[in-house]
Amino acid sequence: MGDARLLRIAEPVTAFGTPELRALIEDMQDTMASLNGAGLAAPQIGVNLRVVIFGVGANPRYPDAEAVPFTILCNPVLEALGTDMEDGWEGCLSVPGLRGLVPRYARLRYSGFDENGVRIERQVSGFHARVVQHECDHLDGILYPRRIRDLTQFGFTREIFGEERADD
Ligand code: NI
Numbered sequence: 001m002g003d004a005r006l007l008r009i010a011e012p013v014t015a016f017g018t019p020e021l022r023a024l025i026e027d028m029q030d031t032m033a034s035l036n037g038a039g040l041a042a043p044q045i046g047v048n049l050r051v052v053i054f055g056v057g058a059n060p061r062y063p064d065a066e067a068v069p070f071t072i073l074c075n076p077v078l079e080a081l082g083t084d085m086e087d088g089w090e091g092c093l094s095v096p097g098l099r100g101l102v103p104r105y106a107r108l109r110y111s112g113f114d115e116n117g118v119r120i121e122r123q124v125s126g127f128h129a130r131v132v133q134h135e136c137d138h139l140d141g142i143l144y145p146r147r148i149r150d151l152t153q154f155g156f157t158r159e160i161f162g163e164e165r166a167d168d
Pocket residue numbers: 091092093094134135138
């Protein structure tokens with residue numbers, strides 16, 4: 001947070017199945033895995049492209065989260081289904097050591113393309129919908145602290161959840 005590259009509007013992917021795109025996604029996967037992230041957007045590693053990856057199995061940073069299938073999503077388009085919002089705690093690998101309570105649309109349809117240009121379209125809710133909204137915000141230069149409505153609900157992970165969760 002504070003790096004100007006995180007504030008840019010990212011550019012669409014125009015060529016799929018290329019060695020460059022594969023290398024980017026591999027780099028993103030390595031970064032996300034090494035930091036136990038639930039997701040990562042290309043701008044977070046300094047690449048100004050509309051590429052996000054996400055997925056949650058058993059994740060010590062999100063022990064209560066439902067599973068989200070591992071997904072590579074390029075040029076995502078999000079459409080909220082209804083107006084219901086839900087509050088949930090978020091963290092971000094670009095905002096280490098902190099958590100904030102963020103409202104997100106509860107239900108969502110999203111579409112986009114995988115690394116080979118195969119179209120993906122899903123309707124999701126809950127934590128899956130939250131992760132997609134968080135990651136896609138990165139493509140528009142938005143970090144989650146800008147979404148927090150009540151800044152009393154923003155603080156250090158170790159203060160909010162205790163030392164055992166303070167892994168970042
Ligand atoms: Ni993030």
